[in-house]
Amino acid sequence: MMRAAVIGAGFGEQHLAWLRNCPEAECGLLVYGQNREKAEKIATEYGVPRVSDDVRDAFDDAYDLTVIAAPVDLHAEIAEEALGRGKWVVCEKPLTLTVESAESVVRAAEAAGVPHMTMFQWRFHPAFGTLRDMITDGRLGRVVHMDLQFHHDFLAGPSTAFSWRHTKSRAAAGAFADQGVHLFDLLNWTTGQEYAILGAASSIVWPIRTTREGSPVPGRTEDVGSVLAQSPGGTIATISVLRVTGGHRRLRVTASGTDAVVSVEVCPDTSEGRLDSSVAGESATWPAGSLENPYPAFLASNTGGTDARIPDFSAGLAAQRLLESAAAHSPAVLSE
Numbered sequence: 647m648m649r650a651a652v653i654g655a656g657f658g659e660q661h662l663a664w665l666r667n668c669p670e671a672e673c674g675l676l677v678y679g680q681n682r683e684k685a686e687k688i689a690t691e692y693g694v695p696r697v698s699d700d701v702r703d704a705f706d707d708a709y710d711l712t713v714i715a716a717p718v719d720l721h722a723e724i725a726e727e728a729l730g731r732g733k734w735v736v737c738e739k740p741l742t743l744t745v746e747s748a749e750s751v752v753r754a755a756e757a758a759g760v761p762h763m764t765m766f767q768w769r770f771h772p773a774f775g776t777l778r779d780m781i782t783d784g785r786l787g788r789v790v791h792m793d794l795q796f797h798h799d800f801l802a803g804p805s806t807a808f809s810w811r812h813t814k815s816r817a818a819a820g821a822f823a824d825q826g827v828h829l830f831d832l833l834n835w836t837t838g839q840e841y842a843i844l845g846a847a848s849s850i851v852w853p854i855r856t857t858r859e860g861s862p863v864p865g866r867t868e869d870v871g872s873v874l875a876q877s878p879g880g881t882i883a884t885i886s887v888l889r890v891t892g893g894h895r896r897l898r899v900t901a902s903g904t905d906a907v908v909s910v911e912v913c914p915d916t917s918e919g920r921l922d923s924s925v926a927g928e929s930a931t932w933p934a935g936s937l938e939n940p941y942p943a944f945l946a947s948n949t950g951g952t953d954a955r956i957p958d959f960s961a962g963l964a965a966q967r968l969l970e971s972a973a974a975h976s977p978a979v980l981s982e
């Protein structure tokens with residue numbers, strides 16, 4: 647039985663839901679930063695016996711697995727401490743704030759020799775797995791263009807629930823860090839190629855936001871961004887992220903090859919998905935709830951299991967390189 651400590655009671659709740667569905671794991675601790683009442687409520691709901699506001703409690707011998715779902719500026723230090731103690735580590739995306747610190751975390755993971763995973767969960771949606779298989783086995787011919795879009799509205803309007811997300815030193819970036827890294831990873835993973843960023847543009851839509859309590863939060867990270875990238879083999883990639891599109895949520899990847907075109911669209915909320923293809927007989931749909939729980943594959947590393955979908959920390963580092971490059975190419979400007 648793997649005993650987990652989950653750090654962060656925001657998206658950390660999703661990790662608790664995944665872990666609850668794994669008979670081979672149990673969560674013994676939920677660490678929060680500010681809101682004990684919320685953490686206690688979530689802990690009760692998921693049967694977690696202990697809550698704490700001290701991250702050091704996660705390093706107790708009582709826990710084998712550290713799940714990091716705290717703001718991005720905390721990832722590297724927690725990951726390295728946990729790895730140094732021989733714990734398995736699952737870390738939310740982006741892996742860290744910078745390429746340099748991500749490289750350090752990858753070195754720590756290699757030295758520890760324990761399983762580790764960056765939470766790029768979209769690899770575990772069968773629609774993206776099918777797309778990857780179609781590219782890998784040549785059904786599209788030579789892939790010449792990839793177009794990736796992740797549009798969301800969780801920051802539509804001038805208020806925000808996340809003061810840390812609007813400061814580069816806490817979040818690494820804005821929409822490129824929120825949604826862009828998922829697309830960078832899907833691009834790398836589905837095509838098996840490395841990409842260089844050739845250009846990018848980004849903008850801040852709300853330069854002053856307010857918290858739910860009404861305090862002002864300067865918006866210093868991009869709300870909208872687009873990137874142009876290319877692989878050494880010549881494949882061109884266009885990537886766009888928006889986090890302010892009221893009423894609109896969509897994750898879509900289109901791969902255009904010399905023989906065929908495939909487009910995958912997944913609803914980020916329900917994970918209902920569809921694949922449309924110009925290859926005869928290759929279209930498909932998936933019902934709501936089709937995103938697989940990433941934990942069973944990860945936990946199977948315990949018994950020698952290897953699953954090519956597991957995004958280890960080197961995948962996190964590869965996405966971090968694209969993130970840092972995209973941000974460097976595009977100082978965010980205010981949109982009118």
Ligand SMILES: NC(=O)c1ccc[n+]([C@@H]2O[C@H](COP(=O)([O-])OP(=O)(O)OC[C@H]3O[C@@H](n4cnc5c(N)ncnc54)[C@H](O)[C@@H]3O)[C@@H](O)[C@H]2O)c1
Pocket residue numbers: 653654655656657658677678679680681699701714715716717718720738739740765766767807808823824
């Ligand atoms: N994989 C995904 O699709 C996905 C989705 C959402 C968020 N995330 C990632 O999850 C992470 C957290 O984002 P979020 O949306 O949950 O943010 P959030 O602000 O909702 O939650 C952050 C949590 O961390 C806690 N926290 C803050 N400081 C802490 C500290 N010093 N010690 C312990 N806990 C502390 C807060 O109390 C809160 O519970 C980020 O890395 C984000 O990118 C990933």
